[in-house]
Structures are given as C-alpha cells and as structure tokens.
Amino acid sequence: RGPKKHLKRLNAPSHWMLDKMGGIFAPRPSSGPHKVTECLPLLLVLRNRLRYALTAREVAKILMDRLVKVDKKVRKDNKFPTGFMDVIELEKTGDRFRMLYDPKGRFVLHRIDAQEASFKLCKVKRSQMGANNVPYIVMHDGRTIRFAHPDVKVSDTIKVDLETGDVLDHIHSEAGTQVMVTGGHNIGRV
Numbered sequence: 001r002g003p004k005k006h007l008k009r010l011n012a013p014s015h016w017m018l019d020k021m022g023g024i025f026a027p028r029p030s031s032g033p034h035k036v037t038e039c040l041p042l043l044l045v046l047r048n049r050l051r052y053a054l055t056a057r058e059v060a061k062i063l064m065d066r067l068v069k070v071d072k073k074v075r076k077d078n079k080f081p082t083g084f085m086d087v088i089e090l091e092k093t094g095d096r097f098r099m100l101y102d103p104k105g106r107f108v109l110h111r112i113d114a115q116e117a118s119f120k121l122c123k124v125k126r127s128q129m130g131a132n133n134v135p136y137i138v139m140h141d142g143r144t145i146r147f148a149h150p151d152v153k154v155s156d157t158i159k160v161d162l163e164t165g166d167v168l169d170h171i172h173s174e175a176g177t178q179v180m181v182t183g184g185h186n187i188g189r190v
Contacts, residue, residue, distance in 0.1 A: 004028070013037050015106040016044060027056070027079050033141040034083030038182075040099070040107045042068065043078040045088060049109055050097075052090075067092050071120065072162040083141060084182055087117045087162065101180065101188035119168060123182075124156045140182075 007028035012018055013036075018026055027041045046052045046059045046068070053059045059078050066074045069089040070082055082088060086099045088109070096117040097109040122139035130136050130146070137148045139158065145167060152158065152170050159169040171177065181189045 003031070007036075016040060017048070017106065018044075029081035030077055030079045032081040033143075034081040034086075036081070039081035039083040041078065042070070042075060042080045042082060045082055045109070049107075050095075085120045085122065086141070087112070087120055089117060101182065103188045105187035118163065119159050119161055122158050122160050124152060124154050124158060127152065127154050 005028065007026045009018055009023060009026045010020065012026035016026070027043045029036050029039050029041045032039075040049075042063065043056055043059050046062060047054070047056065053062060056078065062068065063076045063078055066076065067090060068075060069091070070080065071087055072089070082099055084099055084101065088097045088099065089095075096112050096114065098112050098116070098120075099107055100110045102108040122141060122143060124137050125140055126138040127148075128136060128138075134146055135148065135150070136144055136146045137152055137158075138144050139160075143160065143165070145158075145160075145165070148158075148167060149170060151172075152167075153172070155173045157171040157173065158167055159171075160166070161168050173179070178190065181187055
C-alpha cells in the first residue's frame with residue numbers, strides 16, 4: 001500500500017492546536033528532517049500561527065513566490081516539516097523566527113535577529129564510521145557531518161552555520177548543563 005498520504009484532524013498531534021470542527025483533514029507533513037509527531041507543517045506555521053494567510057491556497061501562493069526560507073533554503077512545499085531549532089525566514093517582511101517549545105510542549109515561534117538566524121543548535125543522535133573509515137555524525141534534524149571533531153559524542157550539542165553547514169562549536173552534555181527537554185512528559189522544560 002505504501003506510505004499513508006492523509007491525516008484526519010482528530011488524529012493530528014494535539015500540540016498543533018487544530019480545532020475539532022474546523023474541517024475533516026489536517027495537512028500531513030511530507031517526509032523530511034523531522035518526524036510527523038515532532039514537527040509543524042509550513043502551512044500551519046504561516047496560516048495558524050503567524051497569520052500571514054487566511055487559507056491554504058494563499059499559503060501556497062506565498063511559498064510559490066519563493067518568499068519563505070527554512071534554514072536558509074527556499075521551501076515551496078506547504079507540508080514541509082519544520083521542527084525544533086529550525087530558523088524560518090521571510091525576507092520581504094524581514095521577520096525571522098526560531099521554532100522552540102513552550103513549557104507545555106507546544107511549538108512557539110521565537111522572533112530572532114539576523115545574527116542569530118545564521119546558526120542553529122543540533123543534538124548529535126549518532127556517531128559512526130562510514131565507507132572508507134570516514135567518521136560521521138547524524139543530528140536530530142537528519143543532517144550528516146563527515147570528519148567531525150573526535151571529541152564530539154552522542155547527545156552533545158553542536159552549533160552549525162546554516163550558510164556553509166560547518167560546525168562552529170560544540171558543547172558536551174554533562175551534569176549541570178542547561179538543556180531544553182524535547183520529548184516525554186517534561187517536553188519544553190529548561
């Protein structure tokens with residue numbers, strides 16, 4: 001049968017905050033950097049959260065005009081999954097937002113400046129050897145970085161430059177480090 005292509009509104013994640021009577025279906029996120037349960041489609045970001053559009057058709061027109069960038073890349077798919085720490089940029093209005101969690105585990109769009117929009121923090125999910133004994137690490141948003149610093153371990157945090165994809169800095173996860181919980185009952189707690 002293949003992958004599911006539809007999502008009923010009642011089965012959509014509750015942190016999307018869709019009203020029960022507002023229709024039958026919800027936008028099912030495309031396959032991408034974040035899981036269905038841990039993302040917010042661009043359509044909901046622009047229509048329901050930022051209120052730049054009233055309908056899905058208006059959102060599609062905004063995206064087709066190449067006005068929206070996610071992590072410095074133009075995205076035209078209205079179901080593109082945006083997730084934790086993603087930078088959403090609208091050049092025409094000069095607005096930049098970072099996707100974060102509020103204390104109740106819902107996505108909140110935090111307004112940021114141009115300097116902060118140039119990087120993002122990623123959690124290291126995997127550290128392995130690839131073909132030809134090339135070490136690589138995999139981030140929480142699906143990024144793969146080859147020849148990373150040998151000190152970088154799983155569950156460390158990495159500061160990534162969005163223009164080049166280079167590692168700017170890394171922070172070890174150890175007792176006493178300030179973190180934001182991204183899963184479970186305590187999601188959104190700092």
